[in-house]
Amino acid sequence: SQTIHQWPATLVQPVGSPLSLECTVEGTSNPNLYWYRQAAGRGLQLLFYSVGIGQISSEVPQNLSASRPQDRQFILSSKKLLLSDSGFYLCAWAGTNSYNEQFFGPGTRLTVL
Amino acid sequence: DQQVKQNSPSLSVQEGRISILNCDYTNSMFDYFLWYKKYPAEGPTFLISISSIKDKNEDGRFTVFLNKSAKHLSLHIVPSQPGDSAVYFCAASAIKAAGNKLTFGGGTRVLVKP
Numbered sequence A: 001s002q003t004i005h006q007w008p009a010t011l012v013q014p015v016g017s018p019l020s021l022e023c024t025v026e027g028t029s030n031p032n033l034y035w036y037r038q039a040a041g042r043g044l045q046l047l048f049y050s051v052g053i054g055q056i057s058s059e060v061p062q063n064l065s066a067s068r069p070q071d072r073q074f075i076l077s078s079k080k081l082l083l084s085d086s087g088f089y090l091c092a093w094a095g096t097n098s099y100n101e102q103f104f105g106p107g108t109r110l111t112v113l
Numbered sequence B: 001d002q003q004v005k006q007n008s009p010s011l012s013v014q015e016g017r018i019s020i021l022n023c024d025y026t027n028s029m030f031d032y033f034l035w036y037k038k039y040p041a042e043g044p045t046f047l048i049s050i051s052s053i054k055d056k057n058e059d060g061r062f063t064v065f066l067n068k069s070a071k072h073l074s075l076h077i078v079p080s081q082p083g084d085s086a087v088y089f090c091a092a093s094a095i096k097a098a099g100n101k102l103t104f105g106g107g108t109r110v111l112v113k114p
Helices: none
Strands: A003-007 A010-013 A019-026 A032-038 A044-052 A055-058 A065-070 A073-078 A087-094 A108-112 B010-014 B019-025 B032-038 B045-051 B056-059 B062-067 B072-077 B086-093 B108-113
Touching: A003 A087, A010 A019, A019 A032, A019 A087, A019 A108, A032 A073, A044 A065, A044 A073, A055 A065, A073 A087, B010 B019, B019 B032, B019 B086, B019 B108, B032 B062, B045 B056, B045 B062, B045 B072, B072 B086
Parallel strands: A010 A108, B010 B108
Antiparallel strands: A003 A019, A019 A073, A032 A044, A032 A087, A044 A055, A065 A073, A087 A108, B019 B072, B032 B045, B032 B086, B056 B062, B062 B072, B086 B108
């Protein structure tokens, strides 16, 4: 069966510090991978998605970047965090068929102070 | 521009009664719709989906209805149970969308009272 891991679970960082959040998927090959952010009391905003190694599509201009160095590894980064980067970050995977549900990881709660 | 909207931010229902959650969309290219359930500090879990070739899909206590002409879908939970208390998101996708992207609504918080 497939599982998806995210770490860390919670993170408190000062403004201006770097960020690296990691997501890995087990039990599947060549998945589509996604990063979402849920701001307090808001819906899920798609930040990045990837259909293969090294292939990253950005959905919204922002202070973040994503990378996919391996087939089942997806990393969300920032060189300098802003207060507005605080939120709940979710990684998800999906198969590559025409219709596929996305399956979410447990999330990372990021607080920027 | 919100392409998927859940106009009711919250819903309170008595245990054993029906919960009805609504979702509207504007993009006529959407042809696959999903509902997710989310508990605090956890990732969303997939509940049920429906393709645009159907108008109803049922799975146990959960039924999703799709009205394509009105660009409206709803999720019925019957009977509602205290464990159903969570935030519910509807999502939509288009078969031709790159990367099978989903567009999510803002969510509806459901509280089931014992």
